[in-house]
Amino acid sequence: MIDSKHLDYFKEVVGEENIRADKAHLIAYCYDATKERFEPDAVIFPRDEQDVSKILKYCNEHKIVIVPRGAGSGFTGGALPSNGGIILSLERHMNKLLEIDMENMVGVVQPGLINMEFQKAVEEVGLFYPPDPASEQYSTLGGNVSENAGGMRAAKYGITKDYVVALRAVLPSGEIITAGKKTIKDVAGYNTAGILIASEGTLAVITEITLKLIPKPKYKQTYMGVFPDVNKAMNAVFKSLANGANPVAMEFLDTLVIKALKKKFPQVALPENAGGILVGDVDGSSQAEIDSQLETLKESFANFGSTDFVIAKDEEESAKLWFARRNASPATAIYGTKKLNEDISVPRAKLPEALDGIYKIGEKYGFNVPCFGHAGDGNIHVNVMVKDKTNEKEMKDGHKAIEEIFQFVVDLEGTLSGEHGIGLSKAPFMSIAFNEAELNLFRSIKKAFDPNNILNPFKMGL
């Protein structure tokens, strides 16, 4: 518990205006995108790295729990103070774009900067930062790094970890470290940046991020492939990619999602016979490159039974094609009052088998399980739709179905999470995915960074 002596010290460090312990603030910082709620004991808004360092050093000495937080948009409770303690909120002051280094093609940012603000700033100077999680309008880059966020463009451009060149971070001891350099190659010392990415705020507080930028592709065009069923669409995914197609995105909608979209959004223009849809963009440095990409996709899709291949002629047509994908999540609400959604990931070639098995598990328990997501990288958003969330038996069955899906996915060489992380929500399932040696190693790594277990403790099942 935090007493007034502690609060006095924190006030001294950050100034009275940057610490809050009133009920309104505790409630304002008790949530994320899960339905869980945990009030912290106080919220601190550090002004800079020195503040972070002083706060951590003090908390470490006094064994006070501290939970770093960006926008609180996470899906698995990573930023929730489930064991009380202090929320270290990085979005108020530590949200600056520090530098766009055109010559070395990197951007240097503070962790609280919002993803989309960064994207816009770099695109203004002709550069490009590909990672675009669905939360890009409000999630912070610090959160993106801590969860290793993915996004629509991962099929071609990879995920957050592929763009982190260097980090500055504060250890629980208060010591400041840098991990990585602005250089492209650096093999001196252990790759601590590599382990800080996706560590969900459990190892250190990231205070500065250097991100790789690439030239902004000059041309972009949207395509949509329509298939009679999901299985054909899923086969077309990996076989078209293995044939040399390299789309920016290859998103998919299954039969249930298509049905839901038509019902909920009558204006959506989807073919009558669509049982599975693949939609995405291709990009490149010339129209010829785009055309050749579209041709490869069209041919490959046709080989796997596509009934239609649409190419958007302009921005407006592109927006129409994307409309269905962007509204997939709200549309699924027609199937129930509670959505148990997970973001499993499998090797791409296992997609047909994965979808098939997921539907069977749903049927067994009597659930509709509409699926959509990032087929191009094997990442599926699975939605177990509970019809009546007040029905205890149904909710229990829903959770049983989810656990069965996890086990099934791991047996397919897949993983519990493609982009949302483990946090609190998936912590109970860690033993499905990892053996005792692996879990013990995670605990040893945690201890190496945070011997007093003050930093976001007990997350990730640790």
Next chain:
Amino acid sequence: MIDSKHLDYFKEVVGEENIRADKAHLIAYCYDATKERFEPDAVIFPRDEQDVSKILKYCNEHKIVIVPRGAGSGFTGGALPSNGGIILSLERHMNKLLEIDMENMVGVVQPGLINMEFQKAVEEVGLFYPPDPASEQYSTLGGNVSENAGGMRAAKYGITKDYVVALRAVLPSGEIITAGKKTIKDVAGYNTAGILIASEGTLAVITEITLKLIPKPKYKQTYMGVFPDVNKAMNAVFKSLANGANPVAMEFLDTLVIKALKKKFPQVALPENAGGILVGDVDGSSQAEIDSQLETLKESFANFGSTDFVIAKDEEESAKLWFARRNASPATAIYGTKKLNEDISVPRAKLPEALDGIYKIGEKYGFNVPCFGHAGDGNIHVNVMVKDKTNEKEMKDGHKAIEEIFQFVVDLEGTLSGEHGIGLSKAPFMSIAFNEAELNLFRSIKKAFDPNNILNPFKMGL
């Protein structure tokens, strides 16, 4: 020290034919590409992961030092048994290509497989594994991962770490872990694969590697840009890349190297007035893409004072252009009997300043310092040429110059090593690059994996 009781146990595990402690073998496994020599107490050739596990478990219990080894081609002593103990040689049995998974576009290999054998196998089926260290003909993929090897194609395609999808490894306890999956996205648990890469065999013994493959580019062409001096060439590097050029490789030769090449290889066709050269390949999926790339390079180079831009018309012309780069290292021998060579790396835009400073340090001590290397990714092979290696004063000055170069490079936001690692050779310089908190964190990480310090101990300055 290893006694006969220990040897008996190892014989029982791997069979008599897979352990050697005779002088001939101890000498055969005492070297790498440095000039250092350390004899092990025994050499063991494990047949499989189970052998590795049993050996490590036993060594851990008996505190016997064990040093994993691939081809022994490292430049910094990473595979040398500098504290005695056992060489665990993975190149005899654990050298298989296990799978090329065309559908998921990954290859699965054992650590002892030679890089070039893997490249050839994947290219035969139309895929491509870009990392191509200069040692590709003999270095193993396990060594490449352990050192995070780079290569000529890093400018466009990145380095080994960008291709490691998953690892299996044996911890010093003998426990077997997997780190990562065949999936593209995986954010469950800490990124242990990330920290095993470049860990120089100090954390675990890698027993299986899953590597990302990409479609083999259909077209390739070689270019050479000629500049009146090094400074202009170095400016052209980062400015052409920032302008959208994306060559596979952008290698450079400085004035001293060019001079040496002309003297040592009179057949080399280099322009009279060349003071700095940039050479490399461009590739793509169409000739149009290649042409557009070459045009961008030619224009950008011209803007920074190039006097000539040569494009190879066929394989033979390409080989001629590459001849100079490939023979840069032997050519430098004209400047001295002993080469102190380092592979520093700086942010690309710092290349002009870096070269300038390196030459000044060389002049101060009276050394020729010919430089060449991977300019496209800021990685310079610096060669302090000692005229007479029997001259103690000169050798001492050489080492002083190297240390000064490291300090200078770190001040430029560069790093001690772009691709060779730290091992033994660069261990004394770790405190130039890292503060006490960072070094302590490395030690804590080492301890988390290897509490008894049996695995390649005291390397990397730990």
